[in-house]
Amino acid sequence: MNDVSWTDILSAITAVFALLIAWTANKAAWSANRAAERANATADAVARVERDRWHHEMIPQFDVTITRLGPGSNQASLMLTFEGPAALERLDEVELEIRDDGYTHGVGHVTEDYQRELANTIWGPYRFKPGIDGATGIGRTSPAVPVELGGWIKRALEESFPPSWTDRTYWHERYGNDSPVRLWVRCRRDGYQPWTLTYNVRVVDPQD
Structure with a gap:
């Protein structure tokens, strides 16, 4: 111990x-x-909630009608009017698509011609004309x-056509006057996430 100096100890x-x-x-830096990571995560979560809220508030609003061209006509006219919200002002793109009835068709049929039809x-x-x-x-x-x-x-519409294996009378019974036209309406506006809206629109006769 005598060999250890106070200098060494200090x-x-x-x-x-x-x-x-x-x-x-x-430890303080860690x-x-x-804390910074948690704060950033919280800020990101708040920003995401705010973006989702704003996106929901800006959902485009449309009035959609489909009117036959005349009693017994196999053609109709689709009218889609952009009604709001006012803050949105415009849409850069509005795309329309006719959806199927939601049922699974053609189960068990695997031939290429069948699948193509x-x-x-x-x-x-x-369908759109x-x-x-x-x-x-x-x-x-x-x-x-x-x-x-x-x-x-x-947009101009006309009655859809059944596949070759389906009787036309049955087709008209299945998709008669009470069957709605099911639509996707896809909307895009620069600076916003896209919107995809669905509509089930009954076809009505023209008013006198």
């Missing part, structure tokens, strides 16, 4: 204190980082167009 004590200070500083059948009362307003070949979709608040989109 140096050792100083080293220990230095280690303690470094450990304390590292705690600060953890199955995919090309619209399982509902109407092919070749009019850019409607797709089978009349399922109408291409996206811009629309301003108070503006409208008008």
Whole structure:
């Protein structure tokens, strides 16, 4: 013990204190980082909730009607009017698509011709009239167009066609006057997440 000087002892004590200070500083830094991470996570969560709330409040509002061209006609006119919210002002793209009836069709049939015809059948009362307003070949979709608040989109419809294995009389009974046209309405506006809306629209006769 006589070989140990006070200088060595003080140096050792100083080293220990230095280690303690470094450990304390590292712990404080780690705690600060953890707190910052929690604060960032909380801020992100709050921002996400706010974005979702704002996105919900800005859901486009449409009035959608489908009217036959005349009693007994196999054609109809779809009118979609953009009614709000006022703060949205405009939509860069509005795309329309006719949905199927929601049932599974063609179970157990695997031939390519059958599957092709199955995919090309619209399982509902109407389709977009092919070749009019850019409607797709089978009349399922109408291409996206811009629309301003108070503006409208008008599209021509015609009765859908049954697949070759289905009797037309049965088809008309299944998708008769009371069967609604089921629609997807997909909306996009720069700076917003897209909206996808659904509508079930009854077809009505023209008013006198």
